[in-house]
Amino acid sequence: MKYRLGSLALVGVLLLAPLFVASYSSASASATSLHSLTFAYDWPGPDMEIIPVLVAKEKGYFAKAGLNVSIKFPPNTSTTIKMLTTGSADVGLVTTADLVSAVDASVPVTSIANYSMSNNWGLFTKPGTKLSLSQLKGKTVFSFGDNWTATMLPFVFKKAGVSASSVKVVTSTNDIPLLLNGRVNFSTNTTNYEIPGIEGADKGQQPGEVLTGAAIGVPNIPIWDYATSKSVESSSGKYLTAFLSALKQATAWAAANPDAAATLFDKAYPSSGYTNAYNLSGWKLTVPLLTNAKGQYFVETDAQWTELTSAMKAVKEITSQPSPSSLYTNKYQPAA
């Protein structure tokens, strides 16, 4: 459910570049002792949220941890979990809401680490347009039609004191052009994708309004997580710890060196379709999301999952309410 500038039409071209890079770099680094793992991204092409995995791979953190990680991109935004269960990938980046839905549908997957720690989803207006939440009634709101937005919007309506039927929710494949030319009053997206997107589309302008968190009544819980399948857990459990350990090192490096990280991305994916300015801006907005209040990466809690499953149950996204222990495990977390 991530929100990107650019269209799926580019995907075919984009796929070729990473595959070549992946095959050549792994060949050069390959030692027979390395254990192979496949990582599946959540989006059909690379963008800046892949930086931690990319850094771990390109700077040799995975190799040092005894892993040879290759990166795969799914054909669409709702296939990553299926890739995990069919064995075409071992670890993947998914949204927490999709993971809950999967477990609810008895799909054998588990979250092993949070990607981000807080909820940066929200409502945006176009540059120069001031609209408060109290003016939501009768407005047109953009949605990607994804699980997360479906779960969050009821909180927004409740906070604004409007009924769902009094707001026109429309869906499409890309929000920013629609927002900028006034086809929608509010778009819904995450800050780290929406803000660089508007900057890129409208000469560095900022959104008129960025409404997130308590201001719109949504719970502050992680949006993305790293997940694996039950069968990988049983067959390659020890490598998952090595994977997260190398990834944590890489995440910390990329957080400390955003410019170098963005440049690394450009080199690895020269034809991604994203500018360096977009990647840098997006990554800088992502960095603060990566750690919790205690400055920890990855660590998951019962509370975040309970809060999410209750919310999803309330909007009938799920039928049962899976227990937190069926959704995640911290046992592969690297040592602090």
Place this chain on the structure above:
Amino acid sequence: MPSSPLLQISSVSKTFGGVVALDTTSLELAEGSFTSLVGPSGCGKSTLFNIISGLLPPDGGSVSLEGRDVTGTSGHVGYMLQKDLLVPWRTVMGNITLAASLTRRVTAEDRAQAQAQAERYGLGDFLHHYPRTLSGGMRQRVALMRTLATNQSLLLLDEPFGALDAQTRLDMQQWLLEIWADLGKTVVFVTHDVDEALFLSDRVLVMSPRPGRVVADLTVDVARPRTLATLTDPSFIELKRRVLGLLHRENA
């Protein structure tokens, strides 16, 4: 020949890209006559046909029908080809009245006439059949009914029976003579078949190519009604010998 001919062709000619398709030709056809054009390919008979029907404007000369100048105009003759050109989406009745529907609203009278003629000439049981279900001979009969239904006094028939088997062809020739006798139409008939030309006609025009022109104008002085026996009549055979001689010489 009557004083005022039904069709008068005066000095018409046609050239296509330097090739003379039809040399300067003049002809008069008497009302109620049956005239055949015979000749090899390229002798200009189709060009002459198309000039009479109005499909082709002549380079020079004029065509007048019943004293009216019809040069380069159409809609004044009945016209039938070797291909029956029945439209598959219309029934026998619909095909017979096609000519009427192309120029004006089809009246109950048109339909009554079509039905009466169809019934008279053996098509009464097939009025509502689509052409797909008919045999080749029946299709040609419908095509001829359609030509008659134009109510034109001049009928141009371009090898109408060329695609039929020998037996059906004989039947059709007989049938055509029957209709011709009944209705008193003036017929111009194109054929490759000398027997057919002589058997049907009062007059046979032999044409030759390069340039296309009429080389002989023969009167068929054979008594009507004609039967199978006519084909072996000495005067018939003599005429046939002459026509074949003309065609053979021209082809050599």
Place this chain on the structure above:
Amino acid sequence: MTSSPQPPVSVVRENARRADAFAPAWPFAKLALWYVASVSLTLLVWQSCIWIFHPAPYIVPTPRATYDVVVSQWSQIWPLALGTFRETIYGYAAGAALGFLLAVAMYKIRVFRSLSYPLIIGSQAIPIIALAPILVLVIGFNIYPTIIVVTWIVFFPVTINTLDGFLNLDPDLLNLTRVLGATRGRRFWFVELPGVVTPLFSGLKIGAAYAVTGAIIGEQAASSGPSLYQFQVAANNQSRTDLVYGITIVMMIIGLLWFAVVTGLDRIFTPWKYRATARRWFRRDKTRNASLTTND
């Protein structure tokens, strides 16, 4: 030489009677039978794959599970399917009309044909997936972008097939109409137009098969409120694979239904291909009333 020729009246009449007696009902029943057989075979192959490969239900659900989930979700699917069907037929009607009118204009006006042909080919080289979001930007969130997408897809085979039909009309037949003194309008109505009904329907059938795809692409680009496509995306996001399969089948059924409607129209408008004699309703002659009362 005999006198008047005797056509084999009895044989033709018998064949005709048989053909007409069975024409309306039997081919339909036969067609339905083949549909049932083909669907059964597909279900069998599907179920066999499950028996042989044992895929997890969230990868490939059973036909039964798919059926059950469609039934249980029917109250939600039904209005969405109706919406998709509506987009399909509106777009289809517009596409069919546009396609036909373009073909007529291209046939009648040679300059227009030469000018528009490259554009018409070019229109289909545009990826419709890229076009749809642009339409939404320009037009906004309503049914029209979707209708335009469907129209865009449908008009093309209609135009190409119909134009080919016009250009392949028998030149001898057209000459005949000229010799008979036909007016332009009457020639078009009574000869040229019926002459292209068959290729026109070929184009209409191809368009019918693609129309639903266009509606779904339109729903992807712009859904004002819930839509069948968005419902499927949500099901996919929630790993409800059985529902994803079920909605896909519903989409397919919409396409099949529409194809069946167009095929039925083809039969109604081209009776000469299926019948030996005209229906009484089309018979215009003085025996019409008599025919109506006799039971032949």
